[in-house]
Amino acid sequence: NLEELNIQENNLTEISKGITELPNLKNLYISENKISHIPTEFKNLKELRELDLNVNLIEEIPDFFQDFDLELLYIAHNKLSEFPKCIENMKTLKELDVSENDIKEIPEFITELINLEMLAMTEISATSLPQDLTNLTKLEELCVDLPISKLPESVIPPLTSDHCHV
Numbered sequence: 001n002l003e004e005l006n007i008q009e010n011n012l013t014e015i016s017k018g019i020t021e022l023p024n025l026k027n028l029y030i031s032e033n034k035i036s037h038i039p040t041e042f043k044n045l046k047e048l049r050e051l052d053l054n055v056n057l058i059e060e061i062p063d064f065f066q067d068f069d070l071e072l073l074y075i076a077h078n079k080l081s082e083f084p085k086c087i088e089n090m091k092t093l094k095e096l097d098v099s100e101n102d103i104k105e106i107p108e109f110i111t112e113l114i115n116l117e118m119l120a121m122t123e124i125s126a127t128s129l130p131q132d133l134t135n136l137t138k139l140e141e142l143c144v145d146l147p148i149s150k151l152p153e154s155v156i157p158p159l160t161s162d163h164c165h166v
Helices: 017-021 040-044 063-067 085-089 108-112
Strands: 004-006 027-029 050-052 072-074 095-097 118-121 141-144
Parallel strands (some): 072 095
């Protein structure tokens, strides 16, 4: 009946298959390890709502992640070279952090994640943002490190908020 598991900072190199046998797991925090691969059995975690994979060695987020009703996904400081395509179908996401990866382009579909309240994309290789960020009407915190001249005009008014970092 375990609903939350915190195994951060344990020098883990893989995710134990035993974790995938916790059907009620809602919150999983595995940041600051040395994990490079997410096993297929991970898809058994149907109740997962919060997943923190920050500071690992992950190169790819599996497509089956789109089947989760995640509200929080932290995948910052990994080895991602592109924005995970599966995120396009994660309509329940409220917080997303893809910072400190080698992501070269932010896809337009990011503007369709209408429940996002926090979006962090600092220290990535992308040089621009999608134009229609105003679709993200619930967005309270936007963290980017692009020059203001590179930001879409539609984003500039919300930047007066205390919750936006450029």
